[in-house]
Amino acid sequence: MKHSDLRPPTHVMRLAQMGAMFPTRLSFLRVLLRALAAEKVQVRRPVWDMCAQGYGRAVYTLRFGGHDYALCAFSKPLAAENRTDRVIASEWDAAFVLYDGIPNSAELDRLAHNVPLQEGGRFTARDLCLSRANKSVRLFGTMAHAMQTGAPLPMGDILRTGYLMRTTAVYGNGKFGLADRIDFCDRPGMGGPFMAEMLTVWLIRGFTHDLLEHVGDAELPISVKHALGVGNATGLGMAPFLVSHPGLLHAWMAARETALARVRRADPRPHVLIPLAHRVMQHLLEWNVPDAAAQADIVALRRYWAQFARRLTPNLPDYDHMITTAAHHSPEAEELTIAWLLEAHGDSIDDLAAFMARLPPRGGLPLTCTDMRDMIATHANFALQSDYRSTVDTAQFWYVSQSKLEPRLGQRHTEPGADKESPLDIARRIAAFYADLPKDNTPLWVFLAQNPTHRMAADRIGLLPYAPYAEIQDNLIAATTHPIDMLRCKLSFFGAQKFDPKSKLWTRIALYQGAPVATDIALGAQGGDMWLSTFAP
Amino acid sequence: MVVHLCPMMQTNRSGNEIYATLYKACRGAGLPTAQGDQIAQIVAGAYSNLVLQAILIHLGQPQHPPLVTAAAQNVRIENVHILRDFPIIHDAFQAGLAQVTCTDLIPDALINALCHHFGWSLQVHPDALIFTPSDLADPQGPQRADVDNLLWDQLETWAYETYVPESDTSRLSGAGPGLSDND
Numbered sequence: 001m002k003h004s005d006l007r008p009p010t011h012v013m014r015l016a017q018m019g020a021m022f023p024t025r026l027s028f029l030r031v032l033l034r035a036l037a038a039e040k041v042q043v044r045r046p047v048w049d050m051c052a053q054g055y056g057r058a059v060y061t062l063r064f065g066g067h068d069y070a071l072c073a074f075s076k077p078l079a080a081e082n083r084t085d086r087v088i089a090s091e092w093d094a095a096f097v098l099y100d101g102i103p104n105s106a107e108l109d110r111l112a113h114n115v116p117l118q119e120g121g122r123f124t125a126r127d128l129c130l131s132r133a134n135k136s137v138r139l140f141g142t143m144a145h146a147m148q149t150g151a152p153l154p155m156g157d158i159l160r161t162g163y164l165m166r167t168t169a170v171y172g173n174g175k176f177g178l179a180d181r182i183d184f185c186d187r188p189g190m191g192g193p194f195m196a197e198m199l200t201v202w203l204i205r206g207f208t209h210d211l212l213e214h215v216g217d218a219e220l221p222i223s224v225k226h227a228l229g230v231g232n233a234t235g236l237g238m239a240p241f242l243v244s245h246p247g248l249l250h251a252w253m254a255a256r257e258t259a260l261a262r263v264r265r266a267d268p269r270p271h272v273l274i275p276l277a278h279r280v281m282q283h284l285l286e287w288n289v290p291d292a293a294a295q296a297d298i299v300a301l302r303r304y305w306a307q308f309a310r311r312l313t314p315n316l317p318d319y320d321h322m323i324t325t326a327a328h329h330s331p332e333a334e335e336l337t338i339a340w341l342l343e344a345h346g347d348s349i350d351d352l353a354a355f356m357a358r359l360p361p362r363g364g365l366p367l368t369c370t371d372m373r374d375m376i377a378t379h380a381n382f383a384l385q386s387d388y389r390s391t392v393d394t395a396q397f398w399y400v401s402q403s404k405l406e407p408r409l410g411q412r413h414t415e416p417g418a419d420k421e422s423p424l425d426i427a428r429r430i431a432a433f434y435a436d437l438p439k440d441n442t443p444l445w446v447f448l449a450q451n452p453t454h455r456m457a458a459d460r461i462g463l464l465p466y467a468p469y470a471e472i473q474d475n476l477i478a479a480t481t482h483p484i485d486m487l488r489c490k491l492s493f494f495g496a497q498k499f500d501p502k503s504k505l506w507t508r509i510a511l512y513q514g515a516p517v518a519t520d521i522a523l524g525a526q527g528g529d530m531w532l533s534t535f536a537p
Numbered sequence: 538m539v540v541h542l543c544p545m546m547q548t549n550r551s552g553n554e555i556y557a558t559l560y561k562a563c564r565g566a567g568l569p570t571a572q573g574d575q576i577a578q579i580v581a582g583a584y585s586n587l588v589l590q591a592i593l594i595h596l597g598q599p600q601h602p603p604l605v606t607a608a609a610q611n612v613r614i615e616n617v618h619i620l621r622d623f624p625i626i627h628d629a630f631q632a633g634l635a636q637v638t639c640t641d642l643i644p645d646a647l648i649n650a651l652c653h654h655f656g657w658s659l660q661v662h663p664d665a666l667i668f669t670p671s672d673l674a675d676p677q678g679p680q681r682a683d684v685d686n687l688l689w690d691q692l693e694t695w696a697y698e699t700y701v702p703e704s705d706t707s708r709l710s711g712a713g714p715g716l717s718d719n720d
Contacts, residue, residue, distance in 0.1 A: 122548075125681060174552055174556075175551075175553065175554070177549065180680075364631060365628075367632075399701045401700060401701055401703050402697070402700040402703055403703040408701075415704070416704070417701035420698070445628035448624070449612075449614070450605055452622065455572060455624060456574075
């Protein structure tokens, strides 16, 4: 695949485009579920020790890729005034750990003590992921009451909300003593990005169904279980990841763009795409959010898609034409069209998931300062477009608060703390590097030896010829930067749907809404792989 | 300084914990970001309490601008701060130079770890260390290790320098959602 077949980074890596992304069949939770279904993994629940109100502990076990895993859940009462999705929370409705193996009673007691403490606990190499969740008070309580009294379930609310509980953090890769990812990523099924985290959340989803059935003292229909995923409140903490892992970001983007390039060359599949288009329309009708600006975007997308889907015939337009037309409407229309097209061509692209955890090779730095200036102008011109002396282009700064190490965004010119700014001002650093580079053939290594603070910019630039999608091509400290665009990009790779932005700094989402449940997976998910609620069944 | 070898005074930490805290500590000490990142990765792959002890000493040292003199196949660096300037040695060898002389340095566990990682040979002279390239590079990925608690506390003190004190404004509006949040 030539680079020229791929959409250019100057388009794809702009925040406005990244912030319009939709989940696809390359999203991580899709990849996980295909792997679980291929093995017909059986989930068992050897421990269910809950009082009538749903407080206590539970253990779910499964064998996947030749290894045993267990989700251990601990549920406790929580006063409404203490329920918050913020990192600064200190208690939650339920806390979880994904354990490597089957815990014995001593291990379960250790986990019972540490897991509810979350960041305050201490974990071992047997503990893979740590998470916590709060109930959707409006939906959980309403449904429990309906089930207890035999009243009809609120299907409208179920479809609108999409979850019973909301995770507010999912930690992995060595945090607080958890296992390092490198210790288990060679296992079958666990090599993709965030596989342990995705498995944890999927098992939590099953727990939320079981908890409601227990409290409601009745069974949930399978169709309702399908409609209930797991919510998540995603704040700023997720955004810096995309900046601090440029090689990984490139791997994700390159896989997706390569998938698109393959699909653009494929024979059209109207018999799959036309029904999917109507399901997309249904999803757009079900996707409503309180934020006025976000709702306006959804309504605009809904109008576009309604016209587009209505005109589809078995004689489909050229894929390129559909993408270009959508792009003229909006980034959301373009990205939705792409997700829709990818969905129909899994046999051509699903293999690309295997590349999403492979970091690109690193070449050496250019020899001279002139070479480096040329490289910046060629690959990072975006960084030279802002005026870093202006208040507008330097309005914001990223930092970590002393309070529970919560990531935050500050206003540089009105708040203290910019002296401890997190190094996410990549564009500004590249521009400063470019400005200081002499316009001659001074060996670059000599310049960097004498100017050690520019090494970060040099390393970032040096990656770009090999990883063109490694950099977000925007000024991340400008007044116009909206972190939610970064959140949506990463969340779409996770497989999140029903983006419900609460501000420019955080959003609620639903994961696994429409996905197979454990009983489906045990049968190999015979219902098929196209379950994303974007293609609402 | 005493390094405790008693298991009761140590905590088993993940490779990523070691990396993340060390990286922040380097930033907290005012070291450039890239160097802090790379040092943290190297040490997370080859951790020992002696290496951490050496790093803590270096973190507390003042940073003066390096004086780099390149001549023929040799480079001489004065005012070396090893945590900041180790990439110069790597770069010089990548550029084909044969020898890097660093004044104001004495060998310690950190320098030995860097030599092991990059494959450098080291000659110790009374007033300088002389590095030459060899073919024995042995980079390692992050690994769990038992970390001395006192050393870790000192490391976290440096890392703490990167955190911003909370204000009412930042608490209320810096992260997005309000203080309580029910759905």
